[in-house]
Amino acid sequence: MALLKKIKAATIVEILAASAIIVTVFTIASLSLNNVFKGVVKGNDSEFQNRLKELTYLTKHQKIAVPYYEDNEQWDIAIEKQEGVFILEAVHKPSKKETQRLIHETIR
Numbered sequence: 001m002a003l004l005k006k007i008k009a010a011t012i013v014e015i016l017a018a019s020a021i022i023v024t025v026f027t028i029a030s031l032s033l034n035n036v037f038k039g040v041v042k043g044n045d046s047e048f049q050n051r052l053k054e055l056t057y058l059t060k061h062q063k064i065a066v067p068y069y070e071d072n073e074q075w076d077i078a079i080e081k082q083e084g085v086f087i088l089e090a091v092h093k094p095s096k097k098e099t100q101r102l103i104h105e106t107i108r
Contacts, residue, residue: 048075052088052101055079059086059103079103 010018058064059079066086068079076091086103 048090051077052090052099055088056101056103059088 055064055068055070055077059066059068064079066079066081068077070077074093076093078089080087080089088101088103090099091097092099
């Protein structure tokens with residue numbers, strides 16, 4: 001009869017409460033991670049930075065005609081020559097944020 005000892009167990013109410021707490025914690029965690037990843041993807045401008053580097057290279061080596069203008073969905077890009085220095089200007093259309101770079105000519 002030693003096998004029939006009473007084993008302590010949780011009641012169904014305790015199990016439901018613990019399950020509800022665990023589900024709530026995981027829901028909050030998943031929503032937080034979703035916001036973090038959305039921000040990372042939205043802030044990823046590596047493709048744009050690569051395009052600016054490409055335009056800088058082409059300008060330095062006189063492979064494109066200046067003044068140069070480019071327009072796409074997100075950015076307006078312009079390259080102009082002022083006082084012997086090329087100026088690359090880019091404007092982000094949705095936020096109106098401006099980026100400027102000075103490009104010095106390669107001496108040949």
